[in-house]
Amino acid sequence: MSQNNISQNNMSQNKQTKQRKAVALISGGLDSLLAARVMIEQGIHVEGINFFTGFCVEGHTHAIRKKDKAKPKRNNALWSAEQLGIKLHIIDVIEDYKDVVINPKHGYGANLNPCLDCKCFMVSKAMEWLKENDFDFIITGEVVGQRPMSQRKDTMPVVARESGANDLLVRPLCAKNLPATYPEKQGWIDREKMHGFNGRSRKPQFKLASEFGFSDYAQPAGGCCFLTDKSYSVKLADLWQAQGERKYEFDDIMLLKMGRHLRPRPHFKIIVGREEGENNFMEGYKNQFTSMYTLSHTGPFVLIDGKTNEDDIKLAAQLTARFSHGRDASSVKVMVRQADKKEFTLDVTPIPSDDIPKEWYI
C-alpha cells in the first residue's frame, strides 16, 4: 500500500472515528500499569512516558553494590511497557526537577519528598509532550486516597489544574469518583468501563491485575523515589546546610546514595565505600574530590567533600584507617590523592571507635 493510500485511509477513518491517542505516565508500579491497560481495553492508542529525576535510584544501588549483583536487574517502567505492548519514552528531567525539590510550592511530606509538586510537574511535562506529539489526553494511575500527600480527594483537582492538563487528565482507576473528563464527555472513552477505586487498600488493584493476567509486577509506587527515604533526606539536608544554600548537582545526589557519610567538621565530610562495588564506583570521582585509601592494609575507598586543611586530611586519614582492616594496628599507611592528581602518603593511628561521635554519622 502506498503512502498516499495510507494517508487517504487515515483521512477516511478520521471522518468516521479518529483513533484517539493517550500518553500514560508509567512509573513501573502496578497502578500505572493497570491504568494504561484499562485504556488500551477501550481501544485507545497508548504510549508511555517515564521521567528520570535522578532520585529514581533503586536500580542504581543494585548496579553499584557487588553484593546485589546477583539480583535480577530490570527497569520496571520498560518492563511495564513491554507487558502492555506499548512504546515508552524515557525523559531526562534532572535539571528541570531541581526547582521541584528545592522550592516545592506545596511543601514536603514526611521527608524531603515534594510529592504533590512532583505530580503536578510530571503531568505538566506530559502535557508538553502531548502537545508536541499531537496526542489527545493523559492517563495516570492515581487513586483517590491512595497516598497521603499527592493522591487525596482535595489534591486531585490541584494536580489537574496546576499541571495545565485540566480535564484532559484521566485517572482510569478512580474515574468514577471524579468529575467527568473531556475524553468521557466526547465519548472517546466509556466512564462505565473505568473504576471507582478509593483509599489505601490495594486489594482492588490486585484483583484487577489478576483479571488482566499480571502477576510479576513491581512494588506500589512511592518506594522508587529516594526522597521518601528518611536517611537519604537527612543526607540531602546536610548537604544543603554545609553548602549554605539549597542546591545540588546530579553527582551530589548520586553520591548521597552510596557509602557511609560522616561529617567530622562543618566544612567537610567523608564518604566511605562499604564494599567493593561502591569503592569501584566512587573511584570514578577521584578527579573531582580528594580521595584516600589504605596501602598497608585492605580497606575502603574514601572521598573527601569540602575544603580541607592539613589537620582535616590527617583526621580523614585516621577515619579511613579506622574503617580498614588495620583498625587495630598501631600505624596504617594511607594514600592521599588530591583532585589535581597530586599524591602523598600519611602514616596514621586509626581513630578509636569510641572517639567517633555519633553526631558525625549523617
Place this chain on the structure above:
Amino acid sequence: MSHHTLDARRLLCPMPVIKTQNFVATLAQGDTVDVICTDPGAKNDIPAWCRINGHEIIGMADKDNDIVITVRVDNQNN
C-alpha cells in the same frame, strides 16, 4: 547506512537507555550503533527498550570492563 559509537560508560540506568533513545532518534533506517556501557543493568534495559520500539539487538559482548551492545535502527514503525 552508517555505523556509530555511543559512549555511555559510568552512567547508571536508565541514563544509558536515555542516551541510546536520544541518539537513535537522530539515525537513519538500518544504521547501527555500538553502545558502550559499564552498568550491567544495560544488558536488560537496552534490549527491552529495543523490543518495545522495534529496533534490533545484533550484538552484545563484554570487553575488558565494558559492555558493548550493538543496535540496528528500525524506524519503519516509528
